[in-house]
Amino acid sequence: MDAPVIVVGAGPAGMMLAGELRLAGVAVIVVERLERRTGESRGLGFTARTLETFDQRGILSRFGDIETGALGHFGGLPLDFGVLGGSCRAAKSVPQSVTETHLEEWATELGADIRRGHEVLSLHDDGAGVEVEVRGPGGAHTLRAAYLVGCDGGRSTVRKAAGFDFPGTAATMEMFLADVKGVDLKPRPIGETLPGGMVMVGPLPGGTTRIVVCERGTPPRRRDTPPSFEEVAAAWQRLTGEDISAAEPVWVSSFGDATRQVTEYRRGRVLLAGDAAHIHLPAGGQGMNTGIQDSVNLGWKLAAVVRGRAPLSLLDTYHDERHAVGRRLLMNTRAQGLLFLSGAEVQPLRDSLKELMAYDDVARHLAAMVSGLEISYDVGTGAHPLLGRRMPHLELVGAAGKTSSTELLHPARGVLLDLADNPRLRRRATAWADRIDIVTAEPHGAPRGAEAGDAAALLIRPDGYVAWAAPGSHHDLPMALERWFGTP
Structure with a gap:
């Protein structure tokens, strides 16, 4: 193998995935057809969920002082994201070229091997690995990896060469x-x-x-x-x-x-993320943001499988979780397109929706949809409100001093957060200590139930989503640990 993983495409999704893999200790080669970044900026800014994602990796500060705001739109109709709470704001003025620059610098610092001026000509998945024929400055040559991920945009060569179905509307x-x-x-x-x-x-x-x-x-x-x-x-x-x-x-x-989505995000040892997996009308910069979050969902799972710490079935959860998100993305962008691209015949619909958006429940629903804050994954049955949802920022204090749930996720490892100083709970997780951090702390500066939902303990995946909670989950901790982090 030239590397365990080859990523095709050095845009935001590809660079985010490369960084995630390197944080997990997996070598990665990124091949990019272009010799240099274009400087173009189709995407502008970040949704609230992407801001949280960058913050949980400790890279938000690379972007300097980001201007955020609560005002947005749905299909051109004004939408106040303030209905979701004071911290649910979006960044509107960060060009995609800046995003690509900072993510490439981050991935390079972590050790990603980025090869510009290398174009993928063909690929072959033989069941034991993927061979990729690449044409670079020195001519054509072959690279081999255990897995190949196409992050090469709407006209993805990887998608076509691997035979993914890409239904939708032209x-x-x-x-x-x-x-x-x-x-x-x-x-x-x-x-x-x-x-x-x-x-x-x-x-x-x-x-x-x-x-x-x-x-x-x-x-x-x-x-x-x-x-x-x-x-x-x-x-x-x-x-x-x-x-x-x-x-x-x-x-x-x-x-x-055009609106299209692949029917599967993984075919054998070839996976897709970002625009390679879904294309749609631009509306609010959702495409770039969704692609970045695709990569954060995939990175730790692919790394765990590559390192032999998790079964192949963990990769199936990538499709299960992110295909549904992509489907919602296509639905809302098509709806928005009808609103702001149609003529006078759609004005009655615009007027009716504008009236509905004056109701907080409707505004919250639409704001959560386009910001990514509505996302919830199936992590097992249970009654706790945080199950399957992203862990909110929680200030903490423990034996090592002050920290936060966001800071604990900087290394991209799982976190078992013991909020009740329960030695028995920590002993049950010890066998997974090579892949999760076991932290005992208590909420600091806020009522106990304000962010943690009165939980005594929370298991947080590397992508920031809560996989288990006590009380509330209907299965025990070892079962959740084995499902998401493999056999100890």
Whole structure:
């Protein structure tokens, strides 16, 4: 084996997965077709769940002072995320290029082997490993790994070469996206419809302006190169009457409203994550954020299987958990597309939904859906409210001093959090001490039930989700430990 795992694609999903694997002590090679990062920024900012994810790995500080806000939208209709609580805010102004830079630096520091200018030509899963034919600066050569993960985007070579089914609906229109300088345009929120289509204008850092142009009735085109800025400016003028042809384009791209999802996230020893597994209309930056969270769900599981600490069945939970999340993603982005891309015929629906969103329950439901905060996994039966949900930030104090549930997850290991100083509980988990951290502490600075839900103990997976709680779980601790962390 050249490495236990080969990751194809050095975007946010690929870099996040590489970092997760290295935290677990697994060597990884990342192959990327492009010789350098493009600097393009299709995705802007992070959802509240991704902010939590970065924080639990100790990498949020790499992004500096992030401006967050509680105001968002659903299909162009204003949505106040404040209904979810004061800490449930999103970051709106971090370009994807910045995200890719920081994640690549993190993965490299951890020891990931990143090989740019290497294009995957073919692959073969022989049941004992995966052989990948790659063309690099020195010509074509073959790499072999125990597992291969495609994080290579919507036109994934890995997905096609491995024969994944990718059902869904084809694009019905083409839209333009451009970052420009040297033009003074009034802000236009997403969802502002015009007789011929929809446009959006939003400021970015550094004096750059982002514009989106959707001209209804434009058939989709399969392009091998980006559209020219002249095309974008012409469409903008047809819709708005404004001439932006003198603006300086930073970069230009096009996208469509195709919606597809693979039927399985794993075929043998080949897995998919991010846009390689699901494509959809951009709406609120959910695609990049979902891809990052795909990788966090997969990383520790794949590492445990590679290291022989967990059975192959653990990888099945990756599909079970994340395919359902992707399915919800496609549903809500299609719904949002109908709202902000359709014409006047949909205005009664917009008006009706706007009335409903004035109710807190409706606003909470939609805000949780698009922020990823609604996600809950099937970890076994039980009555505790945190079972299957992500562990909230909890300030703690123990023998070693102050810490938090977030800080305990920095090493990407499982955590058994003993909140009642129960020696018998800790003894029962000792056999798994090589793969989980056993921590005795008590909540600090908040009522005991405020975040921990009056739990006496919690088993937290490396991805931050609660797999067992006492009281509340209907199976015992060793059973939960064996399910998620293998036979001791």
